[in-house]
Amino acid sequence: MPKPDKNEMGVTVKKSDDISEWYTQVIQKAELAEYTGVSGCMIFRPRAYAIWEKLQYFFDTEIKKLGVQNAYFPLFIPEALLKRESEHVAGFAPEVAWVTQGGDSKLNERLAVRPTSETIMYDAYAKWIRSHRDLPLKINQWVNVVRWEFKHPVPFLRSREFLWQEGHTVHAKKDDAETEVLTILEIYRRVFEEMLAIPVFKGKKSVNEKFAGADYSTSVETIVPSGKAVQAATSHHLGQRFAKSFGIEFLDEDGQKKLPFQNSWGFSTRSIGAMILFHGDDKGLVIPPKVAPMHAVIVPILFDDTKEKVLKAANKLKELLKDFAVLLDDRDSYTPGWKFNEWELKGVPLRIEVGPKDVVNDNVVVVRRDTGEKCVVRTKEVAGKVKELLDGIQKNLFERAKSWLKENTADVKNWDEFSKAVEQKKLIRAAWCEKTECAEQIKEKTEGVKVLNIPFEQPKKVSDECAHCKSSAKIVALFAKSY
Amino acid sequence: MPKPDKNEMGVTVKKSDDISEWYTQVIQKAELAEYTGVSGCMIFRPRAYAIWEKLQYFFDTEIKKLGVQNAYFPLFIPEALLKRESEHVAGFAPEVAWVTQGGDSKLNERLAVRPTSETIMYDAYAKWIRSHRDLPLKINQWVNVVRWEFKHPVPFLRSREFLWQEGHTVHAKKDDAETEVLTILEIYRRVFEEMLAIPVFKGKKSVNEKFAGADYSTSVETIVPSGKAVQAATSHHLGQRFAKSFGIEFLDEDGQKKLPFQNSWGFSTRSIGAMILFHGDDKGLVIPPKVAPMHAVIVPILFDDTKEKVLKAANKLKELLKDFAVLLDDRDSYTPGWKFNEWELKGVPLRIEVGPKDVVNDNVVVVRRDTGEKCVVRTKEVAGKVKELLDGIQKNLFERAKSWLKENTADVKNWDEFSKAVEQKKLIRAAWCEKTECAEQIKEKTEGVKVLNIPFEQPKKVSDECAHCKSSAKIVALFAKSY
DSSP states (O other): OOOOOHHHHSOOSOTTTOHHHHHHHHHHHTTSEEEOSSTTOEEEOHHHHHHHHHHHHHHHHHHHHTTOEEOBOOSEEEHHHHTSSHHHHHHHGGGOEEEEEETTEEEEEEEEEOSOOHHHHHHHHHHHOOBGGGOSEEEEEEEEEEOOOOSOOBTTTBOSEEEEEEEEEEESSHHHHHHHHHHHHHHHHHIIIIISOOOOEEEEOOGGGSOTTOSEEEEEEEEOTTSOEEEEEEEEEEETHHHHHHTOOEEOTTSOEEOOEEEEEEEETHHHHHHHHHHOBTTBOOOOGGGOSOSEEEEEOOOTTTHHHHHHHHHHHHHHTTTSOEEEOOOTTSOHHHHHHHHHHTTOSEEEEEOHHHHHHTEEEEEETTTOOEEEEEGGGHHHHHHHHHHHHHHHHHHHHHHHHHHTEEEEOSHHHHHHHHHTTOEEEEEEOOOHHHHHHHHHHTTSOEEEEEESSOOOOSOSBOTTTOSBOOEEEEEEOBO | OOOOOHHHHSOOSOTTTOHHHHHHHHHHHTTSEEEOSSTTOEEEOHHHHHHHHHHHHHHHHHHHHTTOEEOBOOSEEEHHHHTSSHHHHHHHGGGOEEEEEETTEEEEEEEEEOSOOHHHHHHHHHHHOOBGGGOSEEEEEEEEEEOOOOSOOBTTTBOSEEEEEEEEEEESSHHHHHHHHHHHHHHHHHIIIIISOOOOEEEEOOGGGSOTTOSEEEEEEEEOTTSOEEEEEEEEEEETHHHHHHTOOEEOTTSOEEOOEEEEEEEETHHHHHHHHHHOBTTBOOOOGGGOSOSEEEEEOOOTTTHHHHHHHHHHHHHHTTTSOEEEOOOSSSOHHHHHHHHHHTTOSEEEEEOHHHHHHTEEEEEETTTOOEEEEEGGGHHHHHHHHHHHHHHHHHHHHHHHHHHTEEEEOSHHHHHHHHHTTOEEEEEEOOOHHHHHHHHHHTTSOEEEEEESSOOOOSOSBOTTTOSBOOEEEEEEOBO
């Protein structure tokens, strides 16, 4: 089979016309993901995995500053262990992939492929924790997890297997645990806003949307240009419920045996999906510089008679930019135009063109991926300019995303406005009564709109009545359909 | 339950008396591993996982220099896909853990939990590779794998789930592929010799011990003080067999469709087990400085009247050592003696004691974990001395390991000597005929001794006859029982 031609290579649909098809094309053509024979199980190709590595590095560095240590707990959780905490198992059992055979033998007990690791970790914690001196215990793991969902899978955003980190900490005092919940949530905000240039809302999950087994859950949430919300990360306070179920106790300084307080928190590779949807455009992927595996690509404009000189200049340029991740695309078999399209599709933040005239003038042309803006830069000033442009792109993407989010947020007073905003696929802010039945009715009437969270920074309340049931409403909540 | 007393805390058996019990105690008491309810599935606790992170960092940096990119392929491999390469599946099928249920539904096709990822990766490679321009393709992943073995599990060394990296590369030319096999093997040698201070032998696997589906396999091998061999890492040349089975073809520069040549290579968390067995002593774990998560522990000697001064000096010391990973153990509730034992058990390379007299004299006492040697160091010279001692420990551990290995290697001429060396649990070097039946007979007669590899650096051949069957022997092979 020959290489696909230029048209096939590029994205053939506009993002605004059919975002779902656009997304499917981008993840494949920009070589981010590949489908496999198992529905919902996808390949994270190097271009996507490298973004994940950047996020890992940032988050891992931050949690290590807090004294969190990495570990690895088994993939397989015996059925009885998974069932020990009743509220928790009810939340996960319908989505568990079960191992029932080892080689030719039937196993005595089914083994769950971890959907999350509270149960297997806390069983061990009960062995390790004896005294207040063993606390706080702060362990994190970077692992694959499996949730055998039956909804339509969407690569990155809703896949049966995904990659995440899960932190599980134990504290002697409730206060310390609750402080940590918010400290971690703030790091998640930074992962999304500072690294991925995605604005998010910090808040508390409603009772019916909280993590199965948690006292309460907090989250960072956003809505992406498909009009669907993404729960970007969660940080849960588990209280003492798991400690009770798993027998985690400690001897406190006062000589008393006590139950500790626990947290768990995680974010996953769905963050990559949100990034693709937020920043991509009709030409393909746009990667924020802070998570870009490659900052710039140098494309030399080659003609037979000046080839040698231009290549020399391009190599010198690469040397000048050695503090950045730069590729010199000196492939002979593609035209500059082909290369421009390819690297735009793949979302590289900057393209640097160097041709015969540039060599004569000791210039290069630098092109921004986010705006298409071109500028001519003196060769000797290129490193400083690249730094400045990368910072500018990071900032611009975030500002643009914030504007988009603002335009696509609706403050609604009543059910009419609410319904209209649902149709327009907006992020809805509405006064809400906090009743579980009310949330369930909203979900039913709207075919899936749910409470994302109750933002900590409460927006101005435009009504004192619940936008749905009209009963008294103390808070404003965020609503949308979600992945 | 109260804290265990000092005797219970330490290792209660000598390494030379019962190395198996010694190992079991060390991995638990030094907090490296924890057993779980599922046989063969263990917890990698933070102290062990941190060693793995050091090895990952070293190896990952080296392979990225070669242009290898990280990715992530699904955990689940459909049964039909696993079976596509007949020799390969025969090698792995008896050890596969099978997922047969998702939630409450029975799956249409069983899914293998990956024992290794050749099949799922090469199915994708067939989609991605079209032209010589797509080659070489070099992808690696750091993942968990499961091999449902029925042998007695040994944490780190033989567990049903373990962590590893698997690199899978595709090359247009056989030469390039074969060169890479050895380039990677050399990085493995460095992982073991330079990082873990474990001497290894590079060589080629015998035909009956090669990887299922490979043209040939190479490995680094060693024997540890339990008298058992550890296959430390392997680098396989797969030839074109998988390319044929999975339909991987490329259009070469000459316009011809061709089958590419493939390699795969991996090393795993079993390396940690080898390290524990090689360097540990009767006091517990000894960690080579290059993989030690903590280089030194500062233990202040505290008395009521001088406490403040000593703590101040200890904090200053920590500041002077900020380029190293240093813990200041200022816990009030333990005596210095208790702390000495604890950190020896946990293998920290250096202990730095600072007491009232040291403060007066502006000295500290530095104690080596490997030799127990103490030296008094001027405070202002401590950073330089710590660096020097860490280098010295790394070197000493490797030299000591090499001497031990030399003493425990036997060059044997005939079956009498061979059998005696088996009894003495030595690493055996013997002339060998390279026949599969001969290797099988040796294994049977000795209850498990096998050919480890045929070293590239051939030792002096002490006979021209196979030490077992007496037929003509061209090479010397390494033999031992192995994990």
